[in-house]
Amino acid sequence: LTQWPRYEVFKQDKSNKPHEAIGTVHAPDAEMALLNARNVHVRRPACHSLWVVPESAILKVTAQQLASHPQDQADENSTDQHYEIFCKRGKRRSMIAATHVGTVEASTANMALSKMLEHDDSADVWWVVPQQAITRSDDELIESWFEPAQHKTYRHQSGYGKVQVREAN
Amino acid sequence: MKISTKVALANALLGMADDELVLAHRNSEWIGHAPILEEDIALANIAQDELGHAMVWYTLHQQLTDGDTPDQLVYFREADQYRNVQMMEQPRGDWAFTFLRQYLFDAYEQVLLSHLSQCSYQPIVDPAAKIKQEELYHYRHSALWVQRLGLGTEESHFRMQRALEQLWPLAMQLFVPVEQNQLLADEGFFPELLEMERAWQAMVMAHLTSANLQTTANSDFITMPRTAHSHHLTELLGDLQQVARVDPEAEW
Helix, strand or coil: CCCCCEEEEEEECCCCCCCEEEEEEECCCHHHHHHHHHHHHCCCCCCCEEEEEEHHHCEEEEHHHHHHCCCCCCCCCCCCEEEEEEEECCCCCCCCCEEEEEEEEECCHHHHHHHHHHHCCCCCEEEEEEHHHCEECCCCHHHHHHHHHHCCHHHCHHHCCCCCCCCCC | CCHHHHHHHHHHHHHHHHHHHHHHHHHHCCCCCCCCHHHHHHHHHHHHHHHHHHHHHHHHHHHHHCCCCHHHHHHHCCHHHCCCCHHHHCCCCCHHHHHHHHHHHHHHHHHHHHHHCCCCCHHHHHHHHHHHHHHHHHHHHHHHHHHHHHCCCHHHHHHHHHHHHHHHHHHHHHHCCCCCHHHHHHCCCCCCHHHHHHHHHHHHHHHHHHCCCCCCCHHHCCCCCCCCCCHHHHHHHHHHHHHHHHCCCCCC
């Protein structure tokens, strides 16, 4: 049996927050991946926008790999495209694999990463995502996909009573 | 509101609630059995949403009739007191059948809830608008599966076409006028169902055709009222009501 391809899921909590890599889904195509991402990852949490990207389209590099990572030579003939850059620093917020930090124009993913590193090389993990590989939830869907959850109070932790351990006498 | 109108509207609400409940139960039968984890979760989500919607309509029914609570209605009615259409009580079938049934119902809800979000009975308006938003997401999911399987492999197309032949006549029961339908429609409480059918047909036919699926001739249409049920509902309720009926006085 063949497994469906894997997609990375990026969630933006609010319009002024960056997209964050929150997990993966398997799906036969990008549109299905977006639906599955909504079901699996954002049935309850706050969400403003959702992206899915085939994992195979993403360049992922760790700080350790960077030293030995082969850098592409600039190719005069290839045209530039936009890349979204994500990174992860330290071990805090372990559920988030990477956070969006900027957009870079370059001819290849490696070139995009090199450009990024000129400004900042302090992260532990870098992800380079070609813009054209991203499938996005359109604004029309916000009401239908993300807003109903906000009215459901049972999704809030504060809606549940605390369990206390009683001291034995 | 006149008593006769009240009774008719309460009956219409009961039909809506029972449709949601029975469909949710059938979809919940996939939990742990769906072909892939993501879809298992998706179907469980959809089923849970439909249950929530059923709860909303049962509660409104209770307020209108000053009658039974949702739990009493769900656990202690016999099959012949249920008002869902027979399409919902059919066994879950295969993946194609499950998602085509969901799709036909999702499209129906889009049309119905558009009407009800302008209902003259104010307590229906807000939930109808809210539920319509949530249903739009179900609609997109089920429509996508109908298209993917319709246009997919030879086998997936065969299964979707077979499901359509089974479900198409059954779906027509959604548009059998409810009790006092004309009266309710005249006063703006509930849409005229035969008229609603046209909007639904236009919506659904375009999508089915684009998925290379053909509907059958009109002659097989089911026009029985919502009081008629198959043995499938009796069996379903046997499962659904079993625990509650062991100890009807138990508090949960």
